[in-house]
Amino acid sequence: MAANDQPDSDRHGNRRRPGELEAEIITALVGAGRALTPAEVRERLDWSPPLSYSTVVTTLTRLFDKDAVTRQRDGRAYRYAAVTDxxxxxxxxxxxxxxxxxxxxxxxxxxxxxxxxxxxxxxxxxxxxxxx
CATH class of the missing domain: 1.10.1220 (Arc Repressor Mutant)
Incomplete structure (x- = not known):
């Protein structure tokens, strides 16, 4: 497996700093100005290779548990909105x-x-x- 295929690697194949993905997701939510689904969040992130959907969902769930985002049901998925920056x-x-x-x-x-x-x-x- 190549360095940039690691789930804990950043967009350049280097190890992500703690909280880096959370911060980028919050920034994407704030920039959107509206609640986003995990798929929409994933589309706004500039990672190569793209992050998996499950990585984005897991990170959004952790942010929800930290009261950094709110979520509301939208069909089978949730829509998330930033509470903070x-x-x-x-x-x-x-x-x-x-x-x-x-x-x-x-x-x-x-x-x-x-x-x-x-x-x-x-x-x-x-x-x-x-x-x-």
């Missing part, structure tokens, strides 16, 4: 990961130390703005 989805994932650890200070310290200078400055600015 991709940045909010990532922020929620970060929050869940942090809450899963007892020592928040150590986790945040390591997170900040891993940031590049630009992101660290951005974080500092956002924290100052949030304090206002």
């Amino acid at each position: 991709a940045p909010a989805l990532v922020a929620g994932r970060m929050g869940r990961l942090l809450r899963a650890e007892a020592d928040h200070a150590s986790v945040l310290r390591r997170f900040v130390s891993a940031l590049d200078e630009q992101d660290e400055q951005l974080l500092r600015r956002l924290l100052l703005e949030a304090g206002d």
